Amino acid sequence: LEEEEMVQFVSAARLEGRAPPPVGTRRRQSLQDARRALPIFPFREELLAAVGQHQVLVIEGETGSGKTTQIPQYLHEEGYTRAGMKIGVTQPRRVAAMSVAARVAVEMGTKLGNEVGYSIRFEDCTSERTVLKYMTDGMLLREFLTEPDLASYSVIMVDEAHERTLHTDVLFGLIKDIARFRPQLKVLVASATMDTERFSAFFDHAPVFRIPGRRFPVDIYYTKAPEADYLEACVVSVLQIHVTQPPGDILVFLTGQEEIEACVELLQERCRRLGSRLPELLVLPIYANLPSELQARIFQPTPPGARKVVVATNIAETSVTIDGIVYVLDPGFCKQKSYSARTGMESLVVTPCSRASANQRAGRAGRVAPGKCFRLYTAWAFQHELEETAVPEIQRADLGALVLLLKSLGINDLIHFDFLDPPPHETLVLALEQLYALGALNHLGELTTLGRRMAELPVEPMLAKMILASEQYGCTEEVLTVAAMLSVNNAVFYRPKDKVLHADSARVAFGVPGGDHLVLLNVYNQWVASGHSLQWCYEHFVQARSLRRARDVREQLQGLMERVEIAPSSCGGNLDLVRKAITAGFFYHTARLARGGYRTVKHQQPVFIHPNSALFALQPRWVLYHELVCTSKEFMRQVLEIDSSWLLEVAPHYYQAKELEDGSGRKMPKKAGKSREELG
Ligand code: ADP
Ligand code: MG
Numbered sequence: 100l101e102e103e104e105m106v107q108f109v110s111a112a113r114l115e116g117r118a119p120p121p122v123g124t125r126r127r128q129s130l131q132d133a134r135r136a137l138p139i140f141p142f143r144e145e146l147l148a149a150v151g152q153h154q155v156l157v158i159e160g161e162t163g164s165g166k167t168t169q170i171p172q173y174l175h176e177e178g179y180t181r182a183g184m185k186i187g188v189t190q191p192r193r194v195a196a197m198s199v200a201a202r203v204a205v206e207m208g209t210k211l212g213n214e215v216g217y218s219i220r221f222e223d224c225t226s227e228r229t230v231l232k233y234m235t236d237g238m239l240l241r242e243f244l245t246e247p248d249l250a251s252y253s254v255i256m257v258d259e260a261h262e263r264t265l266h267t268d269v270l271f272g273l274i275k276d277i278a279r280f281r282p283q284l285k286v287l288v289a290s291a292t293m294d295t296e297r298f299s300a301f302f303d304h305a306p307v308f309r310i311p312g313r314r315f316p317v318d319i320y321y322t323k324a325p326e327a328d329y330l331e332a333c334v335v336s337v338l339q340i341h342v343t344q345p346p347g348d349i350l351v352f353l354t355g356q357e358e359i360e361a362c363v364e365l366l367q368e369r370c371r372r373l374g375s376r377l378p379e380l381l382v383l384p385i386y387a388n389l390p391s392e393l394q395a396r397i398f399q400p401t402p403p404g405a406r407k408v409v410v411a412t413n414i415a416e417t418s419v420t421i422d423g424i425v426y427v428l429d430p431g432f433c434k435q436k437s438y439s440a441r442t443g444m445e446s447l448v449v450t451p452c453s454r455a456s457a458n459q460r461a462g463r464a465g466r467v468a469p470g471k472c473f474r475l476y477t478a479w480a481f482q483h484e485l486e487e488t489a490v491p492e493i494q495r496a497d498l499g500a501l502v503l504l505l506k507s508l509g510i511n512d513l514i515h516f517d518f519l520d521p522p523p524h525e526t527l528v529l530a531l532e533q534l535y536a537l538g539a540l541n542h543l544g545e546l547t548t549l550g551r552r553m554a555e556l557p558v559e560p561m562l563a564k565m566i567l568a569s570e571q572y573g574c575t576e577e578v579l580t581v582a583a584m585l586s587v588n589n590a591v592f593y594r595p596k597d598k599v600l601h602a603d604s605a606r607v608a609f610g611v612p613g614g615d616h617l618v619l620l621n622v623y624n625q626w627v628a629s630g631h632s633l634q635w636c637y638e639h640f641v642q643a644r645s646l647r648r649a650r651d652v653r654e655q656l657q658g659l660m661e662r663v664e665i666a667p668s669s670c671g672g673n674l675d676l677v678r679k680a681i682t683a684g685f686f687y688h689t690a691r692l693a694r695g696g697y698r699t700v701k702h703q704q705p706v707f708i709h710p711n712s713a714l715f716a717l718q719p720r721w722v723l724y725h726e727l728v729c730t731s732k733e734f735m736r737q738v739l740e741i742d743s744s745w746l747l748e749v750a751p752h753y754y755q756a757k758e759l760e761d762g763s764g765r766k767m768p769k770k771a772g773k774s775r776e777e778l779g
Contacts, residue, residue, distance in 0.1 A: 106336045108320035111478050114461050115316050130206050134172075137165035138313045146170070146308060147177050150254075154278060155286040155302040159295040160310030162459065163420035163466050166289045167199050167258055171231045172207065174254055179285070180230035184253035189236040191264040193219045194387050195418035198394060200224070200233040207231075220557055221586070221652045236266035240273070241557060243508055248277050254285040259418055260298055261290035263491035263519075269501060272517040273508075275302060291417045293455055293488070301519050315465040317427075321478040329430040330358060332475050334365045337408055338373075340426050340473070341380055347425025347470070348401055349408040350415055350463055354434040354449050356386045356589065359410045364596055366408065379405035385419075386412045388590050390644050397421055413452075416459050420466070427464040427472040429457060431485070436496050437729070440525035442702040443533065443687065445497040446727040453489045457481065493522045498530040499560045503539055506546045507554035533687065536753040537564045552663045556656065558582065565684025566656065567665070568749070572680045574670035575660060577620055581681065583653035584619035585725055585737060587645040591622060594640065602640040609639075610713050614722070614739035616681055617674055618713050623649060681723065682741050683749040688724045690735065691743075697722070697735070700746075700758065709734040720761070 134140065139160065149156055160166050171186045179186060190196040200217035209215055216225030218234040225232055236257070242249065249255065257270055271288075278286050288298045288305075295307050326332040333351055340349055353359050366382045383397045401407040401423060409421055413433050433452045438445045452460075457474065464470025474481065505513060513527055534540045537560055539550030546554075553563035562582055569578035584591065594602040609625075611617045622639075626646050629635035636643040660667070670676040690697040690706050697706050706727065708715050712735070714722065721743045724735030743759040 104335055105339060106326070106332050106473075106475070107323045108473055109323055109478070111319050111321055113316050113318055114314075114458065114465065114472070134165075134169065134206060137169060138163075139165035139169050139310050142308075142310055143169075143173055147173060149306065149308050150174065150285055150287070153306055154282065154284070155288070155305035157295050157298045157302070157305050157307045158287055158289040158310070159292055159307055160289070161312035161314060162291050162417045162462065164310045164312070166310070167195075168203050168206065170256065170287065170289070171254075172203065174285075175231060179253045183251070185229065185251055186231050186254040186256070187239060187249070187252045188231070188233045188256045188258055189239050189267065189270065190233060190418065191236055191259050191262045191267060192387065192414055192418050193235055194385070194389075194394060194414055195259070196233045196235050197224075197391055198398075198419055200231075201391075201395070202398075203231060203233070221648075221655050236264055236270055237557075240266050240270060240504060243273060244504070244554070247508065248281055249274075249284070250281075252284065254287065256287040256289055258289045259291075260288045261293040261417070263294075263489070263493075265492040265496050265498075265501060268491060268493045268519055269505070271298075271301060271519050275517060291459060293459075297519065314462060315467075315469040317461050317465040317470045317472050319461060320471065320473045321481065322475055323477070325477060325480065326430075326475050329432065329475050330362055330365075333362055333428055333430060334369065336428050336473055336475065337366060337380075338369060340428070341377065341406055341408075344426065344471070346406065347468065348406060348421070348423045349426040349428060350421065350424045351408060351410045351428040352415065352430065352433075352460055353410060353412065354432050355412060355447075356388055359384045359386050359412065362410050366410075368596075381405055381407045382410065383407060384410050385414060387414070388587070388645075413456075415463065416456060421463075423467060424463050425468055425470045427460055427470065428475070429460045429472060430475040431457060431480070435489070436492060438495050438497050438526065440523060440529050442699070442704055443497075443529050444699070444702075444704065444727060444733075446729040446733060448729045451480075451485050453487060454481065454485045455488045457485060491520050493518065493520060494526075496526075498522055498526050499533050502527070502530040503534055503546075503550060503554050503560050506534075506540070507551060511544070534560060536687070536750060537561070537684070539564070555663050556659055558586075558656075561684045561687065563684070565681050566660070567663075568683035569677075569680040570665045570668070572670065572676040572683075573668040574673075574676045574680055575665060575667050576669040577674070577677045578680050579653050579656050579660070580620050580623045580649075581616050581677065582656060583649040584623055585616070586652050587649050589736075590642055590645040591619065592640060593642045598640070605638075605640040611674075612740075613674055613678060614714050614719075615712050615737045616725070616739045617677065619737075620674075620677070622646075678739060678741060679745055679749065681739055682745045685723050685725065685739075686746050686750040686753060688727075688735075689741070689746065690722050690724065692718055692720045692722075700754075704733065706733045706735050708738050709736045712736070712738045714738045714740060 171188050174186055196217045196219050200215055201211050204211040204215040207215055212224045212226055213228050215231045216229040218225055218238045255274055274286055278284055299305050299307050337349055353362055363382050363384050370380050385394055385397050397409050431451055432449050434447050435450050437448045461472035464472050539553050541547050552567055553560055556563040566578055566582055569575045592606050609618050609621050611621050633643050689700040691700050699706055719740040721741050723739045723741050725737035728734045728736050746754045746759055
């Protein structure tokens with residue numbers, strides 16, 4: 100590395116651990132020995148006694164101490180799964196639910212899906228025999244719809260509670276409620292070393308069980324000056340560590356799939372260029388959409404002489420533990436949902452992480468030996484620019500789906516629901532308004548028949564409405580495909596660095612008039628026509644596993660359509676009907692091209708078509724978008740061209756003819772909130 104390429108770090112505070120045990124030899128232990136070596140093991144009996152004594156127990160323990168994988172097994176061994184009762188464990192993340200379930204299945208010597216299983220949206224890997232069920236918090240929330248008192252569970256463990264996801268927060272309120280009339284139900288709230296006092300207070304001062312930490316000291320280094328390009332700085336720093344530091348694996352925290360893939364590619368390329376002058380560097384990504392067989396690779400031990408670098412999202416912060424990490428590289432960002440109640444727009448935004456998060460990340464370096472954490476920001480920024488803790492998701496998310504679910508659980512008074520932290524009042528009101536405009540609620544705020552059917556589908560209200568509207572337009576087959584493809588939206592096309600031109604022209608060849616949704620439909624139909632051919636995927640630069648996943652999602656949605664008694668229909672080539680059905684769900688997400696670019700129809704927010712969109716070059720006058728992603732600008736992703744008259748047809752409550760006039764000579768309405776007030 101050239102001197103000017105180097106990232107310069109300054110050493111600062113130490114993250115001190117408590118009484119580190121002597122460094123263990125790295126010999127292979129049997130699985131049972133490994134289980135006994137976990138920090139939680141000495142507390143097994145004490146923990147079981149506490150669970151026996153108290154209905155609700157808050158459990159606090161350092162990441163990697165064994166909470167997620169061991170506690171459910173202890174309870175199983177203790178007989179909590181007798182008489183067909185289950186132990187449910189929630190996780191905020193899909194990947195974590197799958198990977199810990201897989202681990203526990205191995206430890207218990209059973210096949211995943213038998214005694215130990217997992218359930219995530221669109222994927223149920225459980226059976227009659229399943230007694231330890233790992234699931235996303237969102238899935239448990241949906242179980243309340245079919246089993247309002249969770250009668251088949253003897254224990255519910257709300258894990259990773261400190262993450263404070265929207266679903267976890269709502270589970271707290273619901274579980275607290277059912278625990279009152281199910282005295283035998285045991286409730287465990289597990290979290291990393293954060294926020295436990297608050298959880299205890301919320302559950303009527305439930306006792307806190309602390310698993311003493313075992314952590315080695317971690318030296319913290321900051322950069323001398325802010326880094327303009329943190330991705331590049333990451334790549335350089337990894338190589339720097341690899342070249343200058345003693346053995347030990349590296350963990351890098353990035354914000355999402357695209358960034359991670361870019362970083363992995365850059366690292367592999369530089370390593371190739373440096374060739375045999377360097378010891379081997381294994382570069383392994385981990386993020387939600389990564390296929391599970393690739394995810395499993397991060398847990399495999401590093402071969403002697405080589406070094407592993409795991410490039411991860413926040414998932415590696417507390418949800419999964421990778422043994423052998425000695426160096427942590429922390430650019431200090433994460434991707435967060437952000438919601439503006441003023442404009443009703445939700446977007447994903449890359450934001451600085453909190454100090455609590457940064458400290459958790461640093462902690463990952465000190466699990467097996469003294470470690471080092473390199474922060475790609477200054478010590479000043481750490482003190483002054485990072486928030487102490489993150490804002491809980493419930494205070495920065497669109498609540499439409501949640502309100503619909505709670506309403507269908509018969510919870511009408513949302514204002515007085517027992518929230519750990521209440522959502523902002525305006526957000527709740529806006530969610531109610533939105534559900535009203537979608538036709539899910541009547542003017543009294545009660546669930547309509549449509550709303551009840553929408554709640555049956557495990558998707559966002561707008562998507563649910565789109566799917567249900569397809570019945571009326573006679574195009575359920577096409578719309579189900581669009582919905583399924585949207586669920587894998589960013590992983591359909593494959594763009595290898597060395598074949599960018601081929602990949603791009605293959606993508607253009609899928610073009611059909613109308614926009615991205617119809618392109619996705621086209622890709623799927625061609626794949627089906629090819630007989631689900633792998634070769635076809637390869638030739639067309641399409642990711643086969645994404646299409647297979649879309650097929651699974653589609654099958655599930657199709658099953659649910661039968662449940663709400665909708666017969667299949669197809670519109671043949673009349674794709675306008677498909678576009679209308681999509682508009683019936685997403686009329687909230689519309690933008691109009693005027694001088695100077697696109698602005699959202701209702702609030703005149705500037706937005707841009709994502710460069711990956713098929714409509715990027717065409718810039719049609721009226722568009723609808725699936726989602727907004729905020730990076731350098733507010734980008735609309737998955738964009739569809741629409742006819743403004745459709746908006747009046749599908750959302751007469753929401754739009755007025757006046758707003759949809761094209762008159763290019765006329766000025767835009769100045770006041771954004773006006774039309775909504777007029778609506779009443
Ligand atoms: P906690 O929930 O307290 O953070 P876990 O129960 O997740 O701790 O992890 C305990 C240990 O189990 C980890 O330190 C790791 O060694 C091992 N482990 C967990 N998941 C896996 C996995 N998927 N593959 C291999 N080992 C794992
Ligand atoms: Mg855990």
